[in-house]
Amino acid sequence: MSEAQRSEQELRRLEELEAIESRGVNAYPYAWEVSHHSTDVLAEFDDSVHQPSDDEDGGTPLRVSMAGRVMTKRVMGKASFFHFQDAAGRIQAYVKRDDLPEGFYNEVFKKLLDIGDIVGIEGFAFRTRTGEISIHVERLELLAKAIRPLPIEKETEGRVFNEVSDKEFRYRQRYVDLILHDRVREVFVQRARIISSMRSFLDKRGYIEVETPVLQPLYGGASARPFTTHHNALDSTLYLRIADELYLKRLIVGGFEGVYEIAKDFRNEGLSRFHNPEFTMMELYVAYKDYRWMMDLVEEMVASIVVELHGQTDIQVGEQTISFARPWKRIPIFDAIESETGKQLRGLDRDALAAAADSLGIEVDGSMGSGKIIDEIFGECVEPKLIQPTFITDYPIELSPLAKKHRSEAGLVERFEAICNGKELCNAFSELNDPRDQRRRLEDQTRLRAGGDDEAMPIDEDYIRALEYGMPPTAGLGMGIDRLTMLLTNQQSIRDVILFPLLKPEADDPVDDEADPVGDTTAED
């Protein structure tokens, strides 16, 4: 940024920075010894022990050394208060002219220190006349000067004034959003807890966390359009993975009996409240198990995460109270549809299904097969009504090219989704391990592809080769971490659980579609 574009306030702060440096002070020093965080002081402070009193012997001071950001500043002549924020929270600090080195208060604290600056303070805790535990500052040092002014929000009795509401600002400058909004930081702390709780649940059971390729010569494991890229040295097209599934199952072939991965997948599709092009997925594969066993595991895992996060199995999500207490309901998809619509779709042919959909007010076009119509009816009529966590089981085979045929129900596969608050929470099946059946199913996908379905899966010959070496019976699970986090932290948009959600580039960004410094012109179709 050229200095001409700087705002009045930024220019003034740059001048202050020079004034600070001209005093021989480094405005960006190297470290600060931290003895307490704000919440430590609030917890440790004991009036009967630490509160200083007027007589000489009164009180044993609670001495502290802290670091954080100046968030408010109230100057009252020869004394001032400011609020000070660190990673743990906020605490008030008090400075008195006569407790600081000669001239420091008037020339440095009052003139050169701004809201937003990061400071180190040393002093002792006390309780003010109005009852707030505060730090009486005896030494103050600038740790980092803020050039840009922080938006100032003010709050009293739970009411917030001048709250930054511009979502674009909050997402683009998430660092500012995090400085200003404890509740935003809290969501991401909870997200981290969800993931670490999940990881420790899986680790305790002996499953191995692995890393499989993000850059893949062929994508698969889900129905979605991929991002495409190019490796220059090999001069080959690569795709960013849309799922981990096929690589993880190769590891089951290789002899691991339980593997999981928590990682980003990438799907080249639209953005919405529930969709970000890169998102985090947990996938788990366990040998010698089936989908019924996996339902038990999902219940147990999610319930344990919820309890670890909230201390109980019941949580408030929007208007709803949701109970993750086990067991969850298990309903075959056809029964769920029947109980919601009164229509039994089991065994109907495509035309009868289309007629049923039509009578429910659901549009059907010629390209939709039986499975798609059933899925459409379920998604429209049933899914939004499933608030409490529920396993929907036994899906039509057409929608599930990687799931094993149902052991007793023709035309279905051993698959389930957990639905909660009207949204899918996970997807799992008894994995298809018959290489002959797998080849046929992928060939069906190829026909869909030829018919114009650009989300149908391509055939991965190496994956079939792996299956031909023998994959044990296996249960597999995929769980969207972002949506799980939305549910467990009561957030309405996926952008509120992703630190840096995808946005269009800012106008100033150097975007140039023509630019390709390494010359990618050999990649012709």
Place this chain on the structure above:
RNA sequence: GAUCCCGUAGCUCAGCUGGCAGAGCAUCUGACUUUUAAUCAGAGGGUCGCAGGUUCGAGCCCUGCCGGGAUCACCA
């Protein structure tokens, strides 16, 4: 991709029927040694998203574009 809404000072917003660009907070100057949306007195700060059009005159009306939001469509 469709529809609707939004874009004005660092932040939150007002701006009437088209007629001098406004407020609070923040900032600056001054006062104030336990305040807490601190208070009191004064001051500075604007590419009204961008481009074009209509008009004597546009923040306001029209067109296009850019950015954002919501809903729908798409999305296992």
